[in-house]
Amino acid sequence: MNRNNWIYAWVLAGTLGACSSPISHNEETPKTIAIEQGHSATAPYLTYDNEGNPVLCWTEKKHTDSTYRLAFARYDASSGDFAPPITVAGSEGISTSPESMGKIAFKDDGTIVAVFAKPFLHEKNPFAGAIYFSISSDGGTSWSRPNFLHSDTAHHYGRNFFDIARLNNGEVGAVWLDGRDKSIEGSTLYFASTTADSGFVAETVLHRGTCECCRTDLLVDDKGIIHVAYRSLMYPVALFGEQARDMAYVYSEDNGRTFTAETTISADNWAIRACPHTGPALASRNGCIHAVWFTAGGSAGLYYAHAAPNNTSFSQRELLTTTGSHPQSIAVGTDSILVVYEDRPMPSVAHHPDAHGGMHDHHAQSSSDKTAMRSHILLHPIVKEHPSAPVRISTDDAYNHHPVLIQAGNALLIAWTHEKDGQSTIAYKKITPREIE
Numbered sequence: 001m002n003r004n005n006w007i008y009a010w011v012l013a014g015t016l017g018a019c020s021s022p023i024s025h026n027e028e029t030p031k032t033i034a035i036e037q038g039h040s041a042t043a044p045y046l047t048y049d050n051e052g053n054p055v056l057c058w059t060e061k062k063h064t065d066s067t068y069r070l071a072f073a074r075y076d077a078s079s080g081d082f083a084p085p086i087t088v089a090g091s092e093g094i095s096t097s098p099e100s101m102g103k104i105a106f107k108d109d110g111t112i113v114a115v116f117a118k119p120f121l122h123e124k125n126p127f128a129g130a131i132y133f134s135i136s137s138d139g140g141t142s143w144s145r146p147n148f149l150h151s152d153t154a155h156h157y158g159r160n161f162f163d164i165a166r167l168n169n170g171e172v173g174a175v176w177l178d179g180r181d182k183s184i185e186g187s188t189l190y191f192a193s194t195t196a197d198s199g200f201v202a203e204t205v206l207h208r209g210t211c212e213c214c215r216t217d218l219l220v221d222d223k224g225i226i227h228v229a230y231r232s233l234m235y236p237v238a239l240f241g242e243q244a245r246d247m248a249y250v251y252s253e254d255n256g257r258t259f260t261a262e263t264t265i266s267a268d269n270w271a272i273r274a275c276p277h278t279g280p281a282l283a284s285r286n287g288c289i290h291a292v293w294f295t296a297g298g299s300a301g302l303y304y305a306h307a308a309p310n311n312t313s314f315s316q317r318e319l320l321t322t323t324g325s326h327p328q329s330i331a332v333g334t335d336s337i338l339v340v341y342e343d344r345p346m347p348s349v350a351h352h353p354d355a356h357g358g359m360h361d362h363h364a365q366s367s368s369d370k371t372a373m374r375s376h377i378l379l380h381p382i383v384k385e386h387p388s389a390p391v392r393i394s395t396d397d398a399y400n401h402h403p404v405l406i407q408a409g410n411a412l413l414i415a416w417t418h419e420k421d422g423q424s425t426i427a428y429k430k431i432t433p434r435e436i437e
Contacts, residue, residue, distance in 0.1 A: 165218045
């Protein structure tokens with residue numbers, strides 16, 4: 001099946017789903033990654049290697065020392081299984097935040113760049129930390145000593161919530177939230193990229209004044225344009241100067257040397273001085289940009305909007321679901337995307353300290369309550385820019401959360417964190433268009 005037929009099959013499946021029940025079910029049992037007995041895994045991330053093979057990353061805790069490390073494995077589309085995992089040396093003690101999970105990217109020449117956050121222990125600010133990178137030129141057998149991704153190395157504030165992607169020139173780009181500028185409210189959004197003979201250089205400020213604790217999204221489209229989405233601090237006239245935390249967007253057409261001014265994806269006017277801990281998701285094909293995000297500005301839920309080719313203004317938002325969070329998406333056509341998210345009834349809003357000593361709006365229950373939580377992973381087609389019917393991907397009565405997805409041959413590969421009976425692992429499932437009709 002070629003790419004065009006693959007796209008058509010997914011769009012057709014979504015169209016058929018729209019005519020059936022509100023939520024259909026894919027009952028195939030998910031697989032789980034192979035980890036040692038007693039170990040645990042969380043925070044999945046999917047990418048491609050330089051040959052186009054899907055690669056899954058995750059954060060793994062070894063039972064022998066209770067230390068978290070970054071691990072990854074390549075996917076074999078023919079067998080439907082992952083190769084034995086590889087651990088990134090030097091990643092010991094990384095952050096476990098599912099909104100800022102450790103990640104790897106591949107340069108065009110096969111060089112692997114691993115990026116991960118670590119806290120600074122014993123600092124006055126308990127949330128102080130840094131972002132590091134390590135490089136492997138031999139497929140993950142050996143790694144360079146971890147180095148700071150950012151130029152500033154002070155230990156008294158936080159840097160986190162990063163994303164990485166391979167750029168059009170074959171190098172790796174990164175965006176992150178940085179707390180070094182104390183003259184502003186919120187964090188500063190930065191961009192940097194690797195060079196052939198060094199690590200990350202040309203550090204650039206994209207925007208000052210962002211939400212401190214929401215995931216950023218860095219997307220490089222099929223034309224090489226860099227797109228970045230994030231939650232920004234805004235002071236709209238409609239709120240008479242009260243702060244709102246809405247989604248914003250910038251892009252670069254020159255591999256990150258310059259970026260546009262900030263564009264608001266949707267004027268939700270979510271007046272909240274807190275961190276929602278749920279960031280945006282971007283997808284693109286043929287110049288059309290699609291955005292999915294959570295907001296409680298107006299009716300709370302996940303929303304969708306798009307910007308047509310050669311147009312930086314996004315369409316009016318459209319409600320996708322009132323019970324979903326932490327979306328990820330992939331484009332299957334100029335005007336159609338597939339979105340995955342965790343779906344569960346929203347608990348009452350509770351405020352908890354964020355990573356900068358303030359407060360955030362925690363949609364999930366506290367970790368001590370997770371054993372009582374139940375949630376499913378849904379795959380939701382948006383066909384011709386209109387939401388279709390969702391399909392349930394997870395099957396267990398468990399806490400399933402923070403899904404990711406990627407194209408794997410003629411199918412879709414979806415992975416997520418699966419927590420049940422005190423155990424955490426990474427579940428995954430290969431989905432074909434026929435399976436969700």
